[in-house]
Amino acid sequence: xxxxxxxxxxxxxxxxxxxxxxxxxxxxxxxxxxxxxxxxxxxxxxxxxxxxxxxxxxxxxxxxxxxxxxxxxxxxxxxxxxxxxxxxxxxxxxxxxxxxxxxxxxxxxxxxxxxxxxxxxxxxxxxxxxxxxxxxxxxxxxxxxxxxxxxxxxxxxxxxxxxxxxxxxxxxxxxxxxxxxxxxxxxxxxxxxxxxxxxxxxxxxxxxxxxxxxxxxxxxxxxxxxxxxxxxxxxxxxxxxxxxxxxxxxxxxxxxxxxxxxxxxxxxxxxxxxxxxxxxxxxxxxxxxxxxxxxxxxxxxxxxxxxxxxxxxxxxxxxxxxxxxxxxxxxxxxxxxxxxxxxxxxxxxxxxxxxxxxxxxxxxxxxxxxxxxxxxxxxxxxxxxxxxxxxxxxxxxxxxxxxxxxxxxxxxxxxxxxxxxxxxxxxxxxxxxxxxxxxxxxxxxxxxxxxxxxxxxxxxxxxxxxxxxxxxxxxxxxxxxxxxxxxxxxxxxxxxxxxxxxxxxxxxxxxxxxxxxxxxxxxxxxxxxxxxxxxxxxxxxxxxxxxxxxxxxxxxxxxxxxxxxxxxxxxxxxxxxxxxxxxxxxxxxxxxxxxxxxxxxxxxxxxxxxxxxxxxxxxxxxxxxxxxxxxxxxxxxxxxxxxxxxxxxxxxxxxxxxxxxxxxxxxxxxxxxxxxxxxxxxxxxxxxxxxxxxxxxxxxxxxxxxxxxxxxxxxxxxxxxxxxxxxxxxxxxxxxxxxxxxxxxxxxxxxxxxxxxxxxxx
Amino acid sequence: xxxxxxxxxxxxxxxxxxxxxxxxxxxxxxxxxxxxxxxxxxxxxxxxxxxxxxxxxxxxxxxxxxxxxxxxxxxxxxxxxxxxxxxxxxxxxxxxxxxxxxxxxxxxxxxxxxxxxxxxxxxxxxxxxxxxxxxxxxx
Numbered sequence: 001x002x003x004x005x006x007x008x009x010x011x012x013x014x015x016x017x018x019x020x021x022x023x024x025x026x027x028x029x030x031x032x033x034x035x036x037x038x039x040x041x042x043x044x045x046x047x048x049x050x051x052x053x054x055x056x057x058x059x060x061x062x063x064x065x066x067x068x069x070x071x072x073x074x075x076x077x078x079x080x081x082x083x084x085x086x087x088x089x090x091x092x093x094x095x096x097x098x099x100x101x102x103x104x105x106x107x108x109x110x111x112x113x114x115x116x117x118x119x120x121x122x123x124x125x126x127x128x129x130x131x132x133x134x135x136x137x138x139x140x141x142x143x144x145x146x147x148x149x150x151x152x153x154x155x156x157x158x159x160x161x162x163x164x165x166x167x168x169x170x171x172x173x174x175x176x177x178x179x180x181x182x183x184x185x186x187x188x189x190x191x192x193x194x195x196x197x198x199x200x201x202x203x204x205x206x207x208x209x210x211x212x213x214x215x216x217x218x219x220x221x222x223x224x225x226x227x228x229x230x231x232x233x234x235x236x237x238x239x240x241x242x243x244x245x246x247x248x249x250x251x252x253x254x255x256x257x258x259x260x261x262x263x264x265x266x267x268x269x270x271x272x273x274x275x276x277x278x279x280x281x282x283x284x285x286x287x288x289x290x291x292x293x294x295x296x297x298x299x300x301x302x303x304x305x306x307x308x309x310x311x312x313x314x315x316x317x318x319x320x321x322x323x324x325x326x327x328x329x330x331x332x333x334x335x336x337x338x339x340x341x342x343x344x345x346x347x348x349x350x351x352x353x354x355x356x357x358x359x360x361x362x363x364x365x366x367x368x369x370x371x372x373x374x375x376x377x378x379x380x381x382x383x384x385x386x387x388x389x390x391x392x393x394x395x396x397x398x399x400x401x402x403x404x405x406x407x408x409x410x411x412x413x414x415x416x417x418x419x420x421x422x423x424x425x426x427x428x429x430x431x432x433x434x435x436x437x438x439x440x441x442x443x444x445x446x447x448x449x450x451x452x453x454x455x456x457x458x459x460x461x462x463x464x465x466x467x468x469x470x471x472x473x474x475x476x477x478x479x480x481x482x483x484x485x486x487x488x489x490x491x492x493x494x495x496x497x498x499x500x501x502x503x504x505x506x507x508x509x510x511x512x513x514x515x516x517x518x519x520x521x522x523x524x525x526x527x528x529x530x531x532x533x534x535x536x537x538x539x540x541x542x543x544x545x546x547x548x549x550x551x552x553x554x555x556x557x558x559x560x561x562x563x564x565x566x567x568x569x570x571x572x573x574x575x576x577x578x579x580x581x582x583x584x585x586x587x588x589x590x591x592x593x594x595x596x597x598x599x600x601x602x603x604x605x606x607x608x609x610x611x612x613x614x615x616x617x618x619x620x621x622x623x624x625x626x627x628x629x630x631x632x633x634x635x636x637x638x639x640x641x642x643x644x645x646x647x648x649x650x651x652x653x654x655x656x657x658x659x660x661x662x663x664x665x666x667x668x669x670x671x672x673x674x675x676x677x678x679x680x681x682x683x684x685x686x687x688x689x690x691x692x693x694x695x696x697x698x699x700x701x702x703x704x705x706x707x708x709x710x711x712x713x714x715x716x717x718x719x720x721x722x723x724x725x726x727x728x729x730x731x732x733x734x735x736x737x738x739x740x741x742x743x744x745x746x747x748x749x750x751x752x753x754x755x756x757x758x759x760x761x762x
Numbered sequence: 763x764x765x766x767x768x769x770x771x772x773x774x775x776x777x778x779x780x781x782x783x784x785x786x787x788x789x790x791x792x793x794x795x796x797x798x799x800x801x802x803x804x805x806x807x808x809x810x811x812x813x814x815x816x817x818x819x820x821x822x823x824x825x826x827x828x829x830x831x832x833x834x835x836x837x838x839x840x841x842x843x844x845x846x847x848x849x850x851x852x853x854x855x856x857x858x859x860x861x862x863x864x865x866x867x868x869x870x871x872x873x874x875x876x877x878x879x880x881x882x883x884x885x886x887x888x889x890x891x892x893x894x895x896x897x898x899x900x901x
Contacts, residue, residue, distance in 0.1 A: 643802035715791040735885035742889035
């Protein structure tokens with residue numbers, strides 16, 4: 001049946017497909033409608049969500065979030081349309097759509113939130129949905145490993161970010177971004193500034209895959225191609241960039257910020273560009289060029305001048321346009337020819353003319369060739385570099401130069417070589433892709449061209465407002481395709497020359513890099529595995545130490561810990577002041593009798609050799625305790641204690657019947673050790689109870705419950721009113737635990753039954 | 763082991779215990795009792811029946827799977843807590859209705875708290891019986 005299902009292509013992927021296409025498209029139109037308004041004044045609205053924790057659901061729509069919102073919904077529409085054909089026949093396509101839409105909502109929430117805590121929540125939504133999307137082909141071990149790696153790396157960064165958010169919230173006294181931004185100077189001069197900065201950067205660097213946390217991103221390419229295009233190049237990995245841009249007015253403009261961001265960003269950009277040349281899988285080439293873009297963006301945000309921020313915002317848009325188009329194009333090529341190997345693919349231009357046009361537009365933009373918008377972007381990066389002073393200027397320009405030249409080469413590898421020359425031998429015969437898959441890359445490519453020819457359109461409505469949101473008020477930004485003969489233009493020309501030379505010898509270069517890689521001992525990916533192995537070995541070691549499978553050992557460890565913690569606290573805090581709140585005269589003769597009964601029961605337990613006698617002895621002790629409760633007129637507690645005692649005796653005797661008869665380990669030292677632990681627990685508890693009685697009784701709670709039990713909760717049994725009304729949430733937790741424990745025990749018992757030897761043989 | 767005395771007494775005791783467990787549940791708000799205690803008493807009734815007869819017979823008499831009952835109980839308790847949301851109040855705020863109330867007569871109090879307690883009863887009852895049935899079955 002599944003076969004028929006996959007063979008009938010549904011129009012646009014069926015209902016799931018329509019929903020997934022219409023949802024981002026409608027939002028895109030909606031955001032476009034707000035564009036002129038937001039370009040003038042940011043919109044800020046909100047409502048309380050969890051007022052007791054200071055969490056507000058507040059929306060800040062300024063130039064920065066508008067830029068991201070348009071990218072998310074616009075590229076989202078292209079990607080969902082593309083997926084409806086790319087994965088529309090997949091049996092799990094509706095599930096894929098759910099993950100993708102969850103991601104989209106998370107990402108939109110992240111960029112639109114004005115509250116740091118809700119930013120964190122949405123941040124984690126994108127992490128989790130990314131995990132599900134990378135692992136979409138869950139039957140492949142590679143997918144599962146890559147998904148887990150991405151989850152753990154970005155998740156760890158996310159938790160660090162949460163810590164940073166909480167510290168920042170405490171320093172600023174609010175979690176609202178709009179409120180924190182106003183206190184930038186206070187925070188920059190605060191003693192906790194460095195801690196806050198490092199925690200935020202840990203979150204941003206892991207999410208945006210900066211060296212040394214970069215290794216998860218190329219592995220994330222195990223995801224279906226539309227996911228790579230959407231999450232791992234155009235949107236999610238830019239969440240870290242978004243965070244740094246958002247925080248720039250608060251944390252930016254200090255030497256630490258400047259150097260950390262420019263150095264890490266620059267190193268990431270150049271390292272990634274070199275690695276891109278090394279790859280033969282063209283999807284991996286693109287993965288590394290994404291890293292390069294993320295590094296460049298980090299570096300530019302770190303540089304922090306108005307030119308640099310404008311260049312960063314411009315490059316953000318430019319990169320999303322061309323990179324999403326290129327990824328989608330590669331998906332078409334892969335679908336059509338069955339391979340993504342740069343050495344095999346060539347001469348596809350004739351068979352796939354539309355794909356070739358889309359690829360050419362995007363790649364020209366990536367290489368920064370006029371009149372594409374990529375050229376404008378590159379000019380601005382050089383201008384930003386030239387605007388800096390001293391060593392910083394040389395660093396930024398050198399890094400930009402190296403990365404741009406290598407991007408030129410990468411553009412050639414992914415979009416020139418596969419489409420020109422002689423037709424290569426591919427697993428399938430190449431043919432043009434369907435319109436749903438071509439629409440996205442073509443439109444995105446056309447946009448790269450349009451914005452290149454009319455850069456002011458982009459500058460006035462998108463990049464300008466975004467730069468204002470990040471940098472602060474500044475005169476209007478004017479983007480030009482032709483800025484006259486200046487230093488930036490000469491640098492561009494030099495870049496083309498260098499890029500061209502490198503492209504001509506890129507295959508030799510690749511061989512050289514491959515040899516270098518083989519001899520290079522530093523491998524982050526393998527290091528990650530070793531880290532995980534180390535964790536697992538540590539867990540196994542300490543589990544074997546504490547939980548060796550012997551129940552006696554468990555009990556000994558638990559009770560010894562109890563003695564050390566409670567008794568130790570007692571001794572060192574000097575909690576016991578000698579006041580004992582009970583004298584023998586206060587004890588009623590009936591209570592003496594019950595006490596004698598309890599002692600007899602306890603002695604019976606310790607001296608008997610029969611398990612059943614021991615269980616019965618425990619029962620005597622328990623019933624004695626419930627009798628004590630009755631003498632203190634606490635019938636509720638007494639009934640509960642009695643019933644629990646009865647049930648424990650029943651359950652323990654049932655369990656006893658199942659336990660194996662092991663040889664007794666009753667050596668003298670063994671018994672003595674246990675006697676010490678048992679005596680210790682008894683002594684600690686006794687002292688605890690006596691000194692509690694000796695301390696002053698605080699009657700506030702009792703008075704409160706006595707006063708409000710009937711008027712507020714219509715109940716006269718205070719114990720039960722507390723259980724089901726005042727503290728109902730606790731009780732709810734308890735019954736959930738009871739149920740879970742019962743089900744878990746049931747499953748365990750079932751498991752034992754399954755692995756009995758005679759059943760194994762059958 | 764079949765004991766005639768145990769089997770005969772059990773018939774009587776099980777019925778009594780079950781009625782008493784519901785009684786304990788309902789009186790709990792004003793007098794000693796409540797869902798937890800009621801659930802324990804109810805469970806004892808079926809444990810007694812299990813020991814006197816067998817797991818299969820106890821299971822047949824109960825009709826529903828105790829694990830399902832426990833989970834249903836957690837669900838009922840959760841819904842009772844959520845009902846406060848309909849009145850726009852925080853989770854687990856007790857909702858009270860007094861049926862047939864008139865001057866000087868409080869009427870019959872029906873509350874979300876009562877349903878919460880019934881949920882507790884079912885969770886405790888079902889949870890313990892799940893354990894006991896599983897343990898007894900294996901022997």
